[in-house]
Amino acid sequence: MARICTLSEAIEENVRDGDSIAMEGFTHLIPYAAGHEIIRQDRKELFLIRMTPDLIYDQLIGVGAARGMKFSWGGNPGVGSLHRFRDAVENQWPRPLEIEEHSHAAMANAYEAGAANLPFAMLRGYIGADLAKVNPNIKSITCPFTGEVLAAVPSIRPDVSIIHAQRADRKGNVLIEGISGVQKEAVLAAKRSIATVEEIVDELDPPSPNAVVLPTWAVSSVVHVPGGAFPSYAHGYYARSNAFYIAWDKIARDRDSFTAWIKEHVRGGKPEDFARHVGKRSAKAA
Structure with missing residues (x-):
């Protein structure tokens, strides 16, 4: 309360x-x-x-x-x-x-994942971008259902x-x-x-x-x-x-x-x- x-x-x-x-x-x-x-x-x-x-x-x-x-x-x-x-x-x-540094989309998704008590967020993002080269917290994950490669970032849990x-x-x-x-x-x-x-x-x-x-x-x-x-x-x-x-x-x-x-x-x-x-x-x- x-x-x-x-x-x-x-x-x-x-x-x-x-x-x-x-x-x-x-x-x-x-x-x-x-x-x-x-x-x-x-x-x-x-x-x-x-x-x-x-x-x-x-x-x-x-x-x-x-x-x-x-x-x-x-x-x-x-x-x-x-x-x-x-x-x-x-x-x-x-x-x-x-x-x-992240994108707006990654930050918004990371907050949402944190609010849901999830360990990470995934999104269709960073395609063709170089930010992942300087930010080790931007990774990729393969969808187990479609095989699509998606971006993944840690959830935000302040x-x-x-x-x-x-x-x-x-x-x-x-x-x-x-x-x-x-x-x-x-x-x-x-x-x-x-x-x-x-x-x-x-x-x-x-x-x-x-x-x-x-x-x-x-x-x-x-x-x-x-x-x-x-x-x-x-x-x-x-x-x-x-x-x-x-x-x-x-x-x-x-x-x-x-x-x-x-x-x-x-x-x-x-x-x-x-x-x-x-x-x-x-x-x-x-």
């Missing part, structure tokens, strides 16, 4: 040094506030998992919290590179970073998965609306999970047709964090801060400016401060 608690408590109880950690949210509902609390609690040796790592993983890599990352695309959406990610791979700053969602009720059931990505599969595949939410309500509204409800037994901790997905958007609550994504390119390009930004806005602040103050500055920059 999910425990409703503070963000500090949720990270302290569920995220441990050395964990494999998935923080999912596709385009919106990216759990930035939870990622910042991981930085504040100075977690180390994390193996990051995310289909599309963007700014929050750039920040975790830049502070030296990550030992490696499994992913299928990495960048600042609509802007360019993740400079802290690139610096870690190309120059080993602030530490070397192990990388394991130690902890973290998502952001719109609402939870007081029993800990969590409602996700809009683009759901692989949040459901990430939570079901994990040993432990955290859901930060915009609201905690007495009863969940009847969901829209494409909504997902995660039952309380599937979630370890539920945390009320309004604005917890900023600068990404939360469908029905606030828009994406395109200005911040643009501003991040300059902030992260230089090691000193990145470190100063983390010190001011993450280590020295609270989730509500980040969304309020940084959001206002981003709006003015736009």
Whole structure:
């Protein structure tokens, strides 16, 4: 059963040094506030998992919290590179970073296999691609019924998965609306999970047709964090801060400016401060 608690408590109880950690949210509902609390609690040796790592993983890599990352695309959406990610791979700053690259299809199938407690996922993929030459976790398997050769990848079973969602009720059931990505599969595949939410309500509204409800037994901790997905958007609550994504390119390009930004806005602040103050500055920059 999910425990409703503070963000500090949720990270302290569920995220441990050395964990494999998935923080999912596709385009919106990216759990930035939870990622910042991981930085504040100075977690180390994390193996990051995310289909599309963007700014929050750039920040975790830049502070030296990550030992490696499994992913299928990495960048600042609509802007360019993740400079802290690139610096870690190309120059080993602030530490070397192990990388394991997959396709989107492989990652999605691997999450689904993990949620089903299967050891691997198979798919029609990587045909004519060279990624298998540099990733030993991409293998092939022959179908025992047709003889067709298919791609196979290990299932994703994180130690902890973290998502952001719109609402939870007081029993800990969590409602996700809009683009759901692989949040459901990430939570079901994990040993432990955290859901930060915009609201905690007495009863969940009847969901829209494409909504997902995660039952309380599937979630370890539920945390009320309004604005917890900023600068990404939360469908029905606030828009994406395109200005911040643009501003991040300059902030992260230089090691000193990145470190100063983390010190001011993450280590020295609270989730509500980040969304309020940084959001206002981003709006003015736009």
